Amino acid sequence: MKQSKWKSIPFLLPSLLGMVVLSLLPIAIAIVLSFTDWNGLDKLNLTTIRNEFVGFKNYISILGSAEFWQVLGHTVYYIVLYLPLAMLASMGIALLLNKGRKGTAFFRVIYYIPVLTSWVAASLIWKWVLSSKYGIINNLLALVGITGPAWLSSPVWAMPGIVLASVWKDMGFYGLFLLSGLTAINTTYYEAAKVDGAGKLTMFFKITLPLVTPTLFFCLIMSLINAFQLFPQVQIMTEGGPNGATRVVVERIYTYGFSYFKMGFASAYSWLLFLIIFILTLVQFKLQNGWVHYES
Template sequence: MKWSKRLTIFLFLLPSCAGLLVFSIIPIFYSFVISLTDWNGLNAWDAAAGVPAFRGMGNYAEILSGAEFWRVLRNTFYYIVLYIPLILIFSIAAAVLLNNAFRGMGVYRVLFFIPVLTSWVAGSLIWKWLLSAEYGPVNELLSFVGIQGPAWLQDPTWAMPGIVMASIWKDMGFFSLIMLGGLQGINPNYYEAAQIDGASFWRRFTAITLPLLSPVLFFVMIICVINSFQLFPQVMIMTTDAGPFGATQAMVERIYKYAFKYYKMGYASSFSWILFVIIFVFTVVQFRLQKKWVHYDG
């Protein structure tokens, strides 16, 4: 390759690389340095005055040895156990429905996607009203069938399921359209051959649709797990002080509180790096396990 062509490529890549370096790589490295100190985010860095004090791995040891971290991790796993199976089921069901060809299907696809375009602030306020124990429509509907609805966001048992319902409503349109793209990529000849052999809808779904949709399902699961560990806006808006008895405390919510409410920037940075390690480990495990159930030879 000629030097002139290399120079042209370099000049075109330079703005993006400079932005990546200044706004991503340097801040990531800087956050790790901060995590080794007790910096409060307000005082200037002054090595001579001992501000901030170097703690080494002290912040990490304090976090991992405290009861709060394990409670937050338990809450996050509880959210994941509720959220991921339900979002997958509802997204696949919506994608199968949207894959049918009938009049006005384009309108229905747009309607399914509207919650995705809604800001989390507006969506969380809507769900806070829907789940209100005093005047919420959800409890009103339950009362019609003789069920006394709980105080959703004030009850430590039901606060997280309430957050999960709001998250499913917000995310289902996005993931269902991804699933829809996967469904439309499946060769219809497979279904025609299965129908000729007398296979039922459920048999076609389990033997053809799910295996050939597995790469898309794997991608969606990766995104869902990462999003679950980054649970934040719905918790901050829908619940007061991370829910009753800390029932909806989450990793990012704790990072925000320690950094911008308690001004423990070093402690918050350590929390964020622990979160990074957890997400990285889960992603690696998912990539290892995908060899057993993801099929790319469709």
């Protein structure tokens, strides 16, 4: 459309101002802070920054600390348990809903209720569901003769407990997402396969799975990014415990920043988080050629 370049400025102005004040400026401050040991209390100005400048000390001490690597280890533990479970469960949901049988609308709503529940409520519910003596899970397990673990109060079982809660909460979200991928598959493929006498399993592995890989790829990227930003469920269910067994990156950033007021240290932590997410996403994009099929 023909118009002077400058006539578009009023439409962009709120958003641009917002970007400068709420995103670019904070990013710049975050970079500067990560090189200081600012305590959050001294008035933040150039003199303070000059006086409290520490160079790469924060980064070096984080990377050199055993804690950082433990925290990363916990996140990896979470991901190894969470990803396969969440993807299987949401794929199951998507396949069920894709059949289009009677009752689909009802099941769709049911599976989405956990997604609508806030993490605070969901975490409180699961904390009680996983209670070792009075929780419903261990009592259900007892019915079939299994003695359930102590879940959140056991260093070994606390993370699997958090994983269960997370899979339960997220599977509807990724399920509906995958469903949209499934419904987009051209039905002529199935018809052709049927004519050739292909069985159900063959059709699933040769048609459905390859053609849904772009959506699956997107779900993987999103869930990996989210996994590294794990926070409310940990904060409410275990507060990083027992004995630090469920400490994760964002929980550390929050604790260092707002409990210990080591704002510079926490900022450096957050940039390392960014680096990890950034590199992982890049790697995934590079790897996608190996397994993601785009219809040409």
